[in-house]
Amino acid sequence: MTVEYKFPANFWWGSATSATQIEGAAEKDGKAKNIWDYWYETEPNRFFDQVGPARTSDFYQRYKEDIQLMKQIGHNSFRLSISWSRLMPNGQMNEQAVEFYNGVINELIDNDIEPFVNLFHFDMPLAYQQFGGWENREVVDSYQSYAEMCFKLFGDRVKKWFTFNEPIVPVEGGYLYDFHYPNIVDAQKAVQVAYHTMIANAKVIKAFRKLNDPHSQIGIILNLTPSYPRSSNPTDLRASKIADLFFNRSFLDPAVLGEYPDELIAILKEHGQLPQTKQGDKELLKNNTVDILGINYYQPRRVKAKEYLPNPYAPFMPDMFFDLYEMPGRKMNPHRGWEIYEKGIYDILMNLKENYGNISSFISENGMGVQNEERFIKEGQIQDEYRIEFIREHLKWVHRAVQEKCNVKGYHLWTFMDNWSWMNAYKNRYGFYSVDLNTMERKPKKSAEWFKEVSLNNGF
Template sequence: MTVATFPPGFLWGAATSAYQVEGAVDADGRGPSIWDTFAARPEHIADGSTGAEACDHYHRYPEDLDLARRIGITAYRFSVAWPRVLPDGRTLNRRGLDHYRRVAEACRQRGITPMVTCYHWDLPQPLQDRGGWAHRDTAERFADYAATVHDALGDLVPWWVTVNEPAVAAWAGHSAGVHAPGLRDTGRALAAAHHLLLGHGLATTRLRAGRHPDTRVGIALNLTVAVPATDAAEDVAAAARFDGHHNRMFLDPVLTGAYPRDMLDWYAPQADLGHLHDGDLRTIAAPLDFLGVNFYNRTHVRADPSATAGSPALRVAEVRPDGLTYTEMGWPVEPDGLRQVLCGLRERYPGLPPVHITENGAAFDDVPGADGTVDDRDRVGYLDGHLRALHAAIAAGVDVRGYFAWSLLDNFEWAMGYTKRFGLIAVDYPTQRRTLKSSATWYARVVAANALPAPDEGKM
């Protein structure tokens, strides 16, 4: 007996990103990225590590895709490393481009539909040296790069994500300084946010004009529900600011062609907004074939005049309410937040395009048993709860076409290094041995049935 059946043709996937899994940073002509530069400073990464080896997915992708096939996933979202394809940001490296064609072909051979992300944060370092995302020209260079990749892979890859989580790339990388390129500059953060979106719009236009007519283009935005810590007016206002800063600042230009007025008014005293040019918003609002939603947790906030929350003087602090379960990242487990996000999108944005959940997952302390198995019941519970929330949103009328678990593999978790594990597949980094976790076995049952198990069966 099942209680939650998903629509016919629903995509069941898992996701990775190049710098987090590939390793092989010097192989076949790849150039340095901003993450190579950032991670070379051990104080930037929790365990002093880098992505130089990671999961060696660059060489082991056939093995990893065989495991993905064992799980039964029907789609694999992976990113192309810009510095493999254009090491200096401009000049083609054919060996790098050919690698990704082999990956896409390997997916197809296993009955797995590839979804390519063009930018998952690994900007070529030479482009950063010329100003990076704070410089307008980077958006143009990105469109050229995306068109190059699409021209080479578009006959194999129907689904294209232009940019992954521009909010994180802008705020964490250019304001808080905790991600590459490690800047702490409000003006450059705001310029980077705009140019990431502009790059998305320019690339969308180029991909649509390409020679592959079956191309479907979207962007992946990390969304949350901002929950005020109390009913006090200042906390409610803080939650509205956080929503504007984290959600609407990226949703509104993409879906409505305008930045939220309250956010422009908030940022204007802090930085020059001269990076906004006439016509940019029309470009950014190029129609989407789908909206990618990355969701991990709701965010509980309170007003704090001294706090920045890793952003331009937002005067908001995050809080951790008692009585909730938290992941190893310190994020609360509140599955209904996913339903809230999806139903909120449908209410706020008439004409919302179809949605794919392009990332959803959790880090837990995956301790292997004596026999090497990983019984990650907490992750099973997390995935089960969020898929039930997703099903509720579909039942409420939200057009969701697919779900991609984050992540296929344990991997280099950015500033957390290898201290946090999100994978359905465990990776023993010294030996590179792979092991399917209990969550992978559970997910395989869900994918095979296109439905969630009955509640008394669902959490193992």
């Protein structure tokens, strides 16, 4: 194999997933309910094929077998999350959960796969959501206690920690657009939840730094979706700038720079939407920024100026300032309805280089969801050429960013094996390995074999 696109030595090749999406065993071994367990119980009709999170891909029972498969396809790193409601049900440490996560971490390390551990991936314990979840500042303190427990239990072996995955999603889903529990539509609460999330991020980083481990890093994982304007007309440019403020910079700036953008504060102030803050918050955010940034990228956001003036009596929403725009001739993933725009990954990395101190980063998620992949089985294997092309074309732009001195250190696909997605259950499959939901058998897709070659050659 001729390697045209060579990556730096020790580049991270692997994949990512989350506890609720693969573990299963939702009611076993002392785990308490999280919001997903509860929401599925109360509204199963909102889940694809009414499939809930109780079983998912059974990683809880099969993690040793799965980690062997990761090793077989050249993983040197793997991001997982810890389930807060499993590790600390009702605020107390659960020994069976400690045993499970120790087993997973040790098995990864024994197979030369570095564990990247994320502390929160959309799965608020139900007990805390009943107190308002991230709306309630006391929940921030409970989260800090949970994070400190994780550092104490696993920090001797885990050297890459992440506070949150895509913290904008619980804000959008739970408090603006009604696609996650608690299904509240209230911009003021959305702003408060977003703010408390970043206070939680800073408090956990502060606690982490007290450990004083020079070999460990802590970061956050953000779904950075570039906002491209329809045209260079000032009204379109302003629309894209405001979309970027709400959906990217609202988390990126406090995480990396330790402060919120002035323009965002001005918009929220003008519309009476500023969050409640406490004395000392500003210093807390400024002094506790991330060491490393995970970047999740799937599709671009294309926006234009509003076609019509917003109703002055309608509730405040980010969409008051822009409309989404469908660019003619765009390349699409027809299975998922998402645009494919590979250069977006390069634009994100260049923005980090130019405006965020070239912070150490990696692609923490990128992937292609496809429905009914059985259509593509030939001789017993899913021939997912479309996924290989998707990864390869994105990696070409990552490679170009490396050549241009962007500080990017790895690429993780979403995801290792087909897993349960929040409301879509198993509708769209993303994995290197397919999972038979009846037998739980794992089978490599063609992309798994291709990725193994990329990892072995450190390029393609």
